Amino acid sequence: MSRDQVPLVNLRCEAHTYPDGTVGMHDVDFSVYPDEVLALVGGNGAGKSTLLEHLNATLVPDDGELVVDGTPITEDNKAYARTEVGFVFQDADTQLVAPTVLDDVMFGLQNYGVPGDEAKQRAREALATVDASHLEDRIPHYLSGGEKRLVGLAGVLVLEPSVIVLDEPLAGLDPERSRLVAERIEQIHRDGISVVLSTHDLEFAADVADRICVMTDGNVVGNGTPREVFYNDALLAEANLHPPSAVRVAREAGLETTAQPVTEADLVSLLTEATDVATTQTPSPDGRGHD
Structure with a gap:
């Protein structure tokens, strides 16, 4: 990763306000570069999920712009953002919509008109990538939390995005399932896909991230390598974080x-x-x- 590279994703958000008037984010300039794992950290209500949902146009800024792989995203081409930037939600159940795991992973491909046999083959390859081939005939809603995360990840991978975004990927998982999900994230990065994730677990962030971005009060207040961030007492204090x-x-x-x-x-x-x-x-x- 080099700062001289052109960003895969660049978000400039002067403001994003929710319908109830809550300001979710402001004055944010945020980029994702090729070949990096970027961890977004901050306390509850810092704006992490809001920022992540802007990266594939799930949310759009009130004032600002999202550019994905050099293409400005508008109302007319949001689908492009969602194929290039795959999103795995914290609540995996929101992404599981089909009667079996294999059907679920195929779902996005079929929406884009990929023929059945090709969609099935690509879905099986995606499940194999996250070490979840054994789940293909299971009913998604009966899976464990960790298994659901892996299936959600496969459902994103099958679309071959440039960037994968994960909102709190370890939330609610026991240590063994957390380890399994973390290993799959590292494998995806080794395969050449940039990863952006939010987490409250700074041990996990230190282990997997090339770069750490710190958020507080809806803004990114600092970023750098794990060493630069986690030895910066003033920055951590501003975000109410402990190293x-x-x-x-x-x-x-x-x-x-x-x-x-x-x-x-x-x-x-x-x-x-x-x-x-x-x-x-x-x-x-x-x-x-x-x-």
């Missing part, structure tokens, strides 16, 4: 001024290295170091 546990432990251990770990794996590596150095410097019984 991931690796950051807190590193600070308590006096390690944050060196490698600045943000994930558990970073921290383990740093502590292992520090232990190895200390061991080699410990004097041997004859008074000489282990070196």
Whole structure:
């Protein structure tokens, strides 16, 4: 990912106000670049879901513009935004509409006129990508929360978007299903699709994201790499966020001024290295170091 690249998606939103008068978002300039995982973080009511729903024209700004792959999106070409930017909602049930999983994943293709045999083959490929082929004959509403997320993800992948947007993909999942969904997200990124997700789980954001955007009061107040964001005390305080546990432990251990770990794996590596150095410097019984 490089800032010199042309964005796949660029949203400029001076304002978005809901019918009841609530201001959901204002003064936002937000871009998604090729080959990145971007995590959107912030407290409840910060505007994360509102921003995400603007990325495929589910919502439109009162004043502003959405550009997808160089094409300005209008009332006449919203369908283009929705094929290029796939959206997986937090409530997976809102996307599950067919009697079986396979029928559900095929649904979008059939709406675009893809012939039945081709739609079925592509749907099976999409299910295989998210490791959910075994679910194809199941009734969607009887699936677990994690299984529903995977089926929703397959239903988006089958349309071959450039960007996939996930609203709180781990919400309500147990640790094992969270791990499974996180692995599928990383696989999708490795396959060349950019991913945008919102999350309250900063450990997860630190693990998967190349870039973090922080929202508060309907605006993006900062963004950068996980290290740039999670070691920025003023930015986190503005958004009422606490850094991931690796950051807190590193600070308590006096390690944050060196490698600045943000994930558990970073921290383990740093502590292992520090232990190895200390061991080699410990004097041997004859008074000489282990070196």
